[in-house]
Amino acid sequence: MCGIVGFISKQKDTQTIKEMLKIQSYRGPDDSGLFFDESGVHLGHNRLSIQDLSPLGHQPFVSDCGEYIISFNGEVYNFKPLREELKALGYNFISQSDTEVILYSYKEWGIRCIEKFIGMFAFAIFDKKKEKLTLVRDRAGVKPLYYYHKENNFIFSSEIKSFHQHPHFQKEMNYEIIPYYFQFGYIPTPHSIFKNCFKLEAGTYLEYDLKNSDYQITKYWDVNDFYKKEKLDLSESEIITSLENILEDAISIRMISDVKVGLFLSGGYDSSLVASLLTKKHSKKIDTFTIGFEDKKFNEAQHASSIANYLETNHHEYYVKDSDIFELIEQTSFYWDEPFGDSSSLPTMIVSKMAKEKVGVVLSADGGDEAFFGYSKYIFLNKFSNIFSSSFKLSLLKFSINLIDDKLIENINNYIPKKFRQTNIKDKFSKLKRAINSNNLYNMFMNASSYTDNKIVTKMLNLEINNTIFNNFKNQNIPSFMSHMMAVDYKTFMNDDVLTKVDRATMSVSLEGREPLIDHRIIEFMAQVPDSIKYKNNQAKYLAREILYKYIPKEIIDKPKAGFQIPLNQFLRGELRHIVDKYIHKDRLDSKIFNIEEILKIKNDFLNGADNATQIWFIISFQMWKERWFD
Structure with missing residues (x-):
């Protein structure tokens, strides 16, 4: 994970881009870099080293021909087979990073390259030949990307706070959106709390044309398309087998890292499912992390501990004190630089801090409710x-x-x-x-x-x-109404609440969070599963449970869940x-x-x-x- 920033200005302004990077430096404390082109393109990058820890992974990364430049935040997990495919086409690589693979994929296949990527990403590519700056956000919106456009000013960043460092950013309150915050607890995409400032929607890319100082946005992936498809003509057992295979691969490829990887374990079905499939595939003990509260109505630490003991993970737990919340509460407005009402952001920050002491990457089992019909x-x-x-x-x-x-x-x-x-x-x-x-x-x-x-x-x-x-x-x-609910939550609550919460909480301590259950292959598959199998025998998450029961007995896993609340x-x-x-x-x-x-x-x-x-x-x-x- 990293942080990216940029803007268009004919006048070279390295000081502004340095200030924009500095205020979100926790997103990538290992390295930072700048790029300027006479066309006016400024790019900046904060690096959190996860793949290829060497200086060869430095960004912004410039292609060998000098025509393409990228500033990238996230991970493309299938970069190794893509690199081999590009090598066969004559490309040479100087690093072991996925960044270089993305850039040469763009050079070879154009913007359609993003359809090949499995991962979480937000990146900017400057194409000198076409005189275009392209911003891309992943299918689920795991990685954030904001842009500001007023008159001839175009600025972008991983977080809004960087805009405050730019002299042409005008912080005009978007009063129209405030009531939505008080109803839902978040600012809905594509809007932001400021006028002329927007979130780039998940599954879209923005192309800024330097010749006419204008942009257009294109949607390259939409979950609705898969809910509208014909339902799978498979038996229940075939669906379970297929889903388990997809889950195993989605989890396994998210273990690819040059630093240690752990898992947030709440004891619920989703995180227990990820933990079960991890321990099945990996002989080395996985580090798992959970927090608890003295108030039993909110405490899931004991349940998480029983799951960890059964799976024999290297488990870590911490009981939250009032003083922990007291120390964090006024920091939330710095890391969540829009109004954000989900109070579970506080325990997520605490468990992230605990995990960072042991690992550099953590898996988080978000998205299971939206994928498996869980709410x-x-x-x-x-x-x-x-x-x-x-x-x-x-x-x-x-x-x-x-x-x-x-x-x-x-x-x-x-x-x-x-x-x-x-x-x-x-x-x-x-x-x-x-x-x-x-x-x-x-x-x-x-x-x-x-x-x-x-x-x-x-x-x-x-x-x-x-x-x-x-x-x-x-x-x-x-x-169906069932599918409609899941699709809307995928685009709203999951994106603007759940994923925003996890991104800011993990990044606040420079920890990379990965989301295996939001792998687009899982979402696409589940969207085509018949409703009668998604929700069966009055059981939410029926399919996830059927897989999970293979690895953990019902009497251990079937416990009432409080949710990650305080x-x-x-x-x-x-x-x-x-x-x-x-x-x-x-x-x-x-x-x-x-x-x-x-x-x-x-x-x-x-x-x-x-x-x-x-x-x-x-x-x-x-x-x-x-x-x-x-x-």
């Missing part, structure tokens, strides 16, 4: 989807659930013994009510996916709310209470954005016992970001 909301919504065909049943259900007050649910929960008490019960019930009150299946799904009711967001903010940004996902012509209520009312008071204060709240009276009411409700810690955290995260990067 509980999928199961609930799939069961309720047939109610929409019966107006009587739907009306009866809406009438019944609207009789129940959110506060009543919260009060009942408070009388339940602590060990059985549900966390965030009010939020969960509110989501359920919003989903059932939806007027169509798509809105039901989006309401179940949001953290905060649109009506509450409207009361919180002094901003006009535009609910059209996700409309392009509504009519995707995907045959006891947010406990922290914000305890050790971090001062953070609540510091950032949610009438003198610090911007009345252009917030309805201050309503925000203070939300805070007071929380301090008086309301189960609305997620809302509180979203507000605090926004405030920390704004004070660091905008004010």
Whole structure:
């Protein structure tokens, strides 16, 4: 993993590109490099050495003919067979890096070369002959890439924070997008928190034409295309065998590294599946890492430990203290340089720090829910989807659930013994009510996916709310509602929340994170598996479980999973209470954005016992970001 930056300016400006690199140097502390061409192209690179640790892997990398230059972040795991293919065509290589393979692949096959790559990547290639600068992002969006375009200014970077170092970057708040953050906890692609600043969408490339100072974006891969294909005409056993073979290869090629590789192990099905297939293929013990909490409702360390013991991994665990969260909390706004509301970013930073002490690369089993039909909301919504065909049943259900007050649910929960008490019960019930009150299946799904009711967001903010940004996902012509949900989450929540979280957390300690379950071959295959096999016998992740049960007994693996959460209520009312008071204060709240009276009411409700810690955290995260990067 690395960091890349660049811009177009006829005037050579090495100082600016150095400053852009410096502020994200943690992405690649091993080396840095600059490139300038008289056409105005500036490229910069921070290197985290993973493949070919020698100076020959230095970037930006220039082709032997001098016509092609690349600045690359990520990994192309199948670079060795591609290099052999290129050697047979007459190419000579001076390094053992995948960077050189990418560049000569582009020279030989043009932009279509990206269709050959298996990996995670964000890169810029300057083609002197064509006078074009091309930016490319991988199919899932594992690696980040932002660009800024206003008038004749074009800037790009792995992270937005580098833009602040450029004299022509104007930090104008994108007020229209703020309500989406408070609903979903992230800024949705392709938008950013700043005007004229965008995320390059996953599976696309951008070609900037130096002759006319303009660009166009092309989509080269779309998960929807595979959901629309004919379903596989295979038996269940054939599907399981094929999937296991793809999984084995996806995991094995991500072990290719010149530094030590480990695995985040939560004890859930996804990370246990990766651990099982790793131990099957590799005789050497794998290092596994997990964290725990003293609060048993949030603690999965014991379960992860039992999986590790069964698989005989070299296991490391750490129990998080309040002081750990206290030390990290105000750092999050530096590494997540847009508002980011997922509080599991904090434990992800902690487990990344622990892993970095032992390994240089870590596998993370994200994407299993989107690939294997894993989220509980999928199961609930799939069961309720047939109610929409019966107006009587739907009306009866809406009438019944609207009789129940959110506060009543919260009060009942408070009388339940602590060990059985549900966390965030009010939020969960509110989501359920919003989903059932939806007027169509798509809105039901989006309401179940949001953290905060649109009506509450409207009361919180002094901003006009535009609910059209996700409309392009509504009519995707995907045959089933099950598939539609998975495809939308792949493009939204997985990309903008899950992968952003893991990238920033691992990069904060210069650790490379790899995502075997998001290998595009797995996603393409699973998209073509019939729904009846994806979800069978009322079991989420049916196929993943069937493979996993070959390696770990059911009685060990089948445990309730809490998810990678933190006891947010406990922290914000305890050790971090001062953070609540510091950032949610009438003198610090911007009345252009917030309805201050309503925000203070939300805070007071929380301090008086309301189960609305997620809302509180979203507000605090926004405030920390704004004070660091905008004010």
